[in-house]
Amino acid sequence: MAVQTADTATPASTAAPDFGPAVALSCRECGERTPLGPVFACASCFGPLEVAYEFPTGDPEGLRKRIEAGPDNIWRYAPLLPVPIDVTDKPNLNPGFTKLVKADRLAAELGVTGGLFVKDDSGNPTHSFKDRVVAIAVEAARNFGLTTLSCSSTGNLAGAVGAAAVRAGFRSCVFIPHDLEAGKVVMAAVYGGDLVGIEGTYDDVNRFCSELIGDPIGEGWGFTNVNLRPYYGEGSKTLAYEICEQLGWRLPDNIIVPIASGSQLTKIDKGLQELIKLGLVEEKPYRIYGAQAEGCSPVSAAFKAGHDVVRPVKPDTIAKSLAIGNPADGPYVLDIARRTGGAVEDVNDEQVVAGIKLLARTEGIFAETAGGVTIGVLKKLIETGLLDPSEETVAINTGDGLKTLDAVAPTTGPTAVIRPSLDAFREAGLA
Amino acid sequence: MAVQTADTATPASTAAPDFGPAVALSCRECGERTPLGPVFACASCFGPLEVAYEFPTGDPEGLRKRIEAGPDNIWRYAPLLPVPIDVTDKPNLNPGFTKLVKADRLAAELGVTGGLFVKDDSGNPTHSFKDRVVAIAVEAARNFGLTTLSCSSTGNLAGAVGAAAVRAGFRSCVFIPHDLEAGKVVMAAVYGGDLVGIEGTYDDVNRFCSELIGDPIGEGWGFTNVNLRPYYGEGSKTLAYEICEQLGWRLPDNIIVPIASGSQLTKIDKGLQELIKLGLVEEKPYRIYGAQAEGCSPVSAAFKAGHDVVRPVKPDTIAKSLAIGNPADGPYVLDIARRTGGAVEDVNDEQVVAGIKLLARTEGIFAETAGGVTIGVLKKLIETGLLDPSEETVAINTGDGLKTLDAVAPTTGPTAVIRPSLDAFREAGLA
Structure with a gap:
């Protein structure tokens, strides 16, 4: 030891x-x-x-x-x-206050006109929320x-x-x-x-x-x-605080949060409620959406079936950081999604990889699989009409792509490998 | 294409x-x-x-x-x-203002009494300087x-x-x-x-x-x-600006910088000189030290031999981000190290890995191989008396350990793999 x-x-x-x-x-x-x-x-x-x-x-x-x-x-x-x-006098990793990225290119690609932001928690010390x-x-x-x-x-x-x-x-x-x-x-x-x-x-x-x-x-x-x-769990409230402060002390219309145990989503709601009660933001309706991977989607399944209880599943998905088959806060997530007029949705592994790549090639943010789930679900919510693209939306990227390289490595590599010569470069069709 | x-x-x-x-x-x-x-x-x-x-x-x-x-x-x-x-109105990754970590545990381990800081540039958007x-x-x-x-x-x-x-x-x-x-x-x-x-x-x-x-x-x-x-190259000046601002607008005694092309080191010196000239910090002596990997140490070799020119080498080191055999700014690095009373030193691959692990287990910072070079050289400089441990020192970690997993993976893994039972846990000697 x-x-x-x-x-x-x-x-x-x-x-x-x-x-x-x-x-x-x-x-x-x-x-x-x-x-x-x-x-x-x-x-x-x-x-x-x-x-x-x-x-x-x-x-x-x-x-x-x-x-x-x-x-x-x-x-x-x-x-x-x-x-x-x-607390600041004691040694700690001092995480948080990560970037809230205005994702105009991703918005254009998805048809979001009301403003789209990515809260990028890969900027934390160990690169996750x-x-x-x-x-x-x-x-x-x-x-x-x-x-x-x-x-x-x-x-x-x-x-x-x-x-x-x-x-x-x-x-x-x-x-x-x-x-x-x-x-x-x-x-x-x-x-x-x-x-x-x-x-x-x-x-x-x-x-x-x-x-x-x-x-x-x-x-x-x-x-x-x-x-x-x-x-x-209270640490997740800070995501809500930061999003609102970085927007200029106001609530967004929609927040999309990945679900593992569901704790993060419930605490974001708690944080928003506290800001309202304390008068730090003006009260207005907001919707909270949950995102799961199809291979571990017990909360999404319960939401769609109209159930109040979450039936445990055996996870099978590349989004391992979300692979909790028996999510402790599942019922509370259902409450919040329903109360706020949000939803819980899921995407398959192929859509997770596509979500990672979409975020990378539009915003230069390399997310881990959980971020791919969030972006994949955002896309699906817009396509199915569950999220209004004319409203302001914040999607949370909870972790870093370097931690889940295997998800994209098989389909992500050099355009070409060549000798160091102009002729070889021309032959590769890149000139 | x-x-x-x-x-x-x-x-x-x-x-x-x-x-x-x-x-x-x-x-x-x-x-x-x-x-x-x-x-x-x-x-x-x-x-x-x-x-x-x-x-x-x-x-x-x-x-x-x-x-x-x-x-x-x-x-x-x-x-x-x-x-x-x-400039802030234009879309950009907006890097910088990364953490300056007061590294008290690393200082204790190395016998540094004058204060030791790690400027942790793994916090940048793509996790390097x-x-x-x-x-x-x-x-x-x-x-x-x-x-x-x-x-x-x-x-x-x-x-x-x-x-x-x-x-x-x-x-x-x-x-x-x-x-x-x-x-x-x-x-x-x-x-x-x-x-x-x-x-x-x-x-x-x-x-x-x-x-x-x-x-x-x-x-x-x-x-x-x-x-x-x-x-x-001017982007590297911001490392000097941030270090001094984060110290409360003053110069440290020593800065240790890894050398690839040598540009970063020369621009840090330029940044410090500008701060002095502009009256943003009080003028005082400071030393700049360069860190190389033994398998690609042309500047260190020239420094030790007392040469003004840098003889190119063919790199062979695990510190690939520093593997520039013909460093463009090598001669300027030699000038600066000599002018400020610093030095250029190198460590072997084993010491690089040890440097990564030392930083991780003392400060919770997981550096890439270049950071291992810097910490390894810091240790060596103290041991050989080239750096005064009673002075205040800043070491720069330029990148993230997740990018060079291969360097530590062979010697870094679970303490044990067991069945989920208390008996198995006791048998593994971890109780």
Whole structure:
């Protein structure tokens, strides 16, 4: 086992826990409150817990100015997150405030006339949106005096946890399905923490982690997406905050979000609602759309069938970062898509690859398969009339194409390979 | 040939060329001036041309405030670059203002007590510093009415040009050695421009591009690092500007820069000199160090031998992005290292891999091989007493580890692969 050096093994602060504006955990099902702690399920009804806040109110202009004067990362929103106000003094990867790219060429190709933006989270430190959620989980782990950071992961999260643990001074031990993309495996391992491949699917990995938490082995462990899940999830709110701030403190008409567990989509909705309540943006209708890969589309299937429950599936898709067959937040995603007038749609693997290439050749953004799902679904939503192209739309690219090279490599290579001569260049038909 | 759509084929502005504060090209050898144009060699002495400016003077505080109020990318320094002041209105990848990471854990490991920072340019849009230089070359191409963007590349530049061309609306046709890392080849091709593999080394590719420029085929082509080289090179100045601004508008004691052509190092020195002359930082001594891989170390060899000229070599190193055997700016690098009291050093491939892993496990930054060279050389400079660990040092990571997975993949993988059970976990010795 890779044991880290002594000075990195004691990251926990001896100070009293400080969660900033967060005051409790609250059950999404029964509403019962429980004190802030490393727990994720309601003691009464086993419903999922989320962070409840007491926010500063009454001075939206002051809050807006305070945010704008903050650092160019998610900590500019510290007053709205479960973190201490001095969070920037502690070592962290400082993700966020990624580019919101005005995608005029993609809009032209898709016939979008109301404005199209890509929120490009491949610009995060480990090149996926996971850096956002992990950053919040790290602060929770510090508050709870935990010493090992862990997670079940389809790849991106493993890299994000490995890197964040190193920067923040935790030991890490992360779990992935054994058959992930090479790039993601190397990235998860290179930071020097323990990386364990599990013979099974992501859902098997997840079940194993739940077992580990209940066992004495897991004492002192913070599983970012299990026992730290209520805090972790809050990181996704920052995507909503940034989109609205970067649009000039206003809501877009439509947001398209890829669905793995569904957490990101539900927290984006939570973030938008908070901005409205705090008076940071003007209230207006918005639609949230979910995007899945056909080979793992339980939420899309439930949406189309008009069901309230999500029937688990066994994933089979190249979009491995979305390959969660039993998505924890599936029912909430259905609620939000229906309440806002959005939809949940899916595309097949061929359309995923086409989506990656479309975004690359129109905007110069190389997305991972999850981004291909989002762009593929955007195209399909417009074609089927479910999304109004005369409205303003934001599509979220959650990760980087370099992590899923295999998806495009077979059909992406040199136009020609030639000798270094003008004649050879002419012969290749490129002159 | 991949022809782009009509609306992207006419990117050239019909307005008069506008290079902002740039007033001429000036020969580095004989000083003769020539009008701003797509030329790179002095007509009198064949010396390399660089951009000459008339900068605003007399109000450093006003200039500093103007910069600080600018966008979070290189265009905040538009008043110091050969670009029009409305550059932000034009589609571009908007690179730069990447993180300056305070590397306390790396410092502890290396015994640096004076402060150590990593300028992490893997945060750029295509994850290398090349986005900076290409962004400036794109604006020059617009000014000159060129329609095809091209380059000779060891990989990173090809991706940067491919992506920037798409965003800015140019056709692209880029040239690489045929045997590059898979990630770089896919990244160079995915944006849909033409990508040509050349059977030969980077130096062969470079010679071929020079031939192409002289041929009618090359009419209307902007080779970012050949006929647009004077503009392109200026992009590297922004690394110097950002480092000093992020340190609170002051010079560090030492900067370590990897050497391929040597251009980046010379332009960082130029940028520091400009900041001093403009009164944006207080003048004080600083040292610039160059880092090469042993398998392609012509500048390091010349430095150690006390030579003024650089003898070309045939590269053989895993640090392919630095594998330029005949570095154009080699002699200038020697001048700068000697003038500032720095040095040029090299490390072998094993030390490169160790450098990558050291940075990853101490700071959570996954660098490409060039970054491994820089960190390896930093370590060596301290061990050999050439760099004073009680001084403040900035090391530049120019690219992303996901692009050179092969370097670490053989020695980087899961700690264990197990069945999803607590018993299997215990048996693996990880509990």
